[in-house]
Amino acid sequence: MxxxxxxxxxxxxxxxxxxxxxxxxxxxxxxxxxxxxxxxxxxxxxxxxxxxxxxxxxxxxxxxxxxxxxxxxxxxxxxxxxxxxxxxxxxxxxxxxxxxxxxxxxGKVSHSRSIEEPSSEKLLQGNHLGFIEDLDTNIYLIRKSLPLPEITVKYYHVGAANTKVAVIYKAGNQTESTLLELEKRLQLIPDNAPITVGLLEEWIEDKIWNLFPQILKTEKPDRVISQLHNNGLAIMFEQSSTALIIPATFIEMFHTTDDYTIRWMPASIYRLLRYFAFIIALIAPGFYISVVSYHFEIIPSDLILKVKTAVEGIPYPPFIEVMIMSITIEIIVEAGLRMPTGIGQIIGIVGGLVIGDAVVKAGFISNIMIITIGITTLSSYIIPYNEMNIAVRLLRIAFSIAASILGFYGMMLLFLFMIIHLCRSTSFNRPFFSLDELLQVDKILNSIIRVHAKIANKLGDKL
Known part of the structure; x- marks a missing residue:
């Protein structure tokens, strides 16, 4: 025509x-x-x-x-x-x-993948559903698990692609001030800005120079639901399977959904184990440097000869040992992530065994250093939240530098500085790490450990 x-x-x-x-x-x-x-x-x-x-x-x-x-x-x-x-x-x-x-x-063509468990947040038991790259499906998963009239969804459009952003919260909770602050920050995003999970987090976070993550990320609907009950807001957008949760706290970075799918006693033990692993991952290499360089006298007399034999003949200071092994481990981990799953696992195991054995036999690294770095690496990966894991690995270098300069005194000064920094940090104008809250009985029972549901109910503490 x-x-x-x-x-x-x-x-x-x-x-x-x-x-x-x-x-x-x-x-x-x-x-x-x-x-x-x-x-x-x-x-x-x-x-x-x-x-x-x-x-x-x-x-x-x-x-x-x-x-x-x-x-x-x-x-x-x-x-x-x-x-x-x-x-x-x-x-x-x-x-x-x-x-x-x-x-x-x-007239959209649907190319959504099937709903499956996210590889980064696998559970032993419980809900194995995970978000996908379709916003409507993700909101459906939340509403299906939490069919309450208080669950509210608000839409915004931001960035160069006019990306549709959904903010999900529980009306009636203490979320109004957080929602208003989020709306202000979303309005500040330029119209020509690309929007991804990481970039959106950067636009709305409190402090740009804070090493610790100020926003919680998850691909699990049940993690979002738990935070909605605790006055949290979930931020999701099209073409992303990740939800951002605000406000976040330091303690929440060590919680997992598994804590509520197993009995309270092992759940509490595992939580305490994660906090202990956090300390080990943070200070173990610095502790090794301090002992070998400055505080040899604290080693028990039965171990002095073995330690001296192990470190004798190493051609450079302990700090250089730590840096060499830390960089080597990071290279192996990164190589394992970038390769196909099966090959990546083999590279990680074989690379660690071959390189570790070779450097010890060559006399470049002491066998005690290999043990220290091995325990440190395992401890860092016990931390369930990946961005907190990355922060710990970076801080480990800072503690190693402090230990190489002033020994235990340098580590203690840096540790106090880190605590002060954490206490000053905020997530959407709410304390990220509060010592006052950690000293309250109800907070300890709900955050540091997990008590039995009946005990928590009697104490009036909401899980």
Missing amino acids: NTSNFFSNVTALLTSSLHHSSDLQFRYVEFHGIKLCIAYLETLCNPTNLDKLLQFLQESEPFEMSDRLDTMSQNYTENVSDTIKGLLSGNFAFFLESNPITYLFN
Whole structure:
């Protein structure tokens, strides 16, 4: 069919606005003497959906065509930029001849993967569901597990791609101030800013120079639900399987969903084990440097000869030993992550055994240093939250430097500085690490350890 000047202008304008993209398609139809032009991006839309729409419109009476479009369309606009956004969101754009209104119909192609357990948060028992890269599905998982009228969802659009961001919270909780602060920070995101999980976290976090994570990330619906009960807000957006949870606290970085799927006694022991592993991962190399360099006298007399024999003949100071082995371990870990799963595991095991054995036999590294770094590495990976794990690995270097300069005194000064820094840190204007809260009985029972549900209920503590 011949296209009118009106349709020619529409196609020219859309083609120019999308920079002559090859996947922009136009289709011209005529029903009862009324001409229609349909524009869509074939890479985002399903042509079958368009055929169904056209079949339905074909059954309409001529005088009902515009009314049918009004009632059927998800949205309509007279703005060119809104039309472009609609096309880029996977919509069909319908144009009636000599009508300035654009009618938008959803034509998205669904490519969502199946719901499965996230590899970074595997559980021994309990709920094995995980988020996927579809926002509606993720919100469905939360509402299905928590069918309460208080669960509220608010949508925002931010960034260069006009990314749809959902903020989920429990109305009636003490979330109003956090929600207002979040809205202010979302409004500060530039219109040309790309949006990813990491970049969104950077735009809304409290302090940019804080080494510790100020926002909790998870791919587990039950972790989000737990935080919603505790006055938390969940932030999710399209094309991401990760939820950001605010505000976050230091203690929450050591909690796992497994804590509530096993009995309270082993759960409490495992929590305490994680805190102990945090301290070991933080100070073990520095402790080795301090003992060998400055405080040899604290070694028991039965061990002095063995330690002296192990470190004798090493051609450089203990600090250099620690740096060499720390960098080597990080290289092995990074190589294991970047390779296919099976090969990565083999590289990690073989690389650690071969390199460790070779450097000891060559006399470059003491065998006590190998033991220290091995225990340190294992301890750091017991920490369940990956970004806290990374922070600990970086702080370990700082403690090693302090130990090489002042021994135990340097480590103690740095540890006090770290505690002061943690106490001053905030997550959405709420304390990230509060010593006052940790000294309260109810906080200890709910955070440091986990008591039996009946005991917690009697104490009036909400789990």
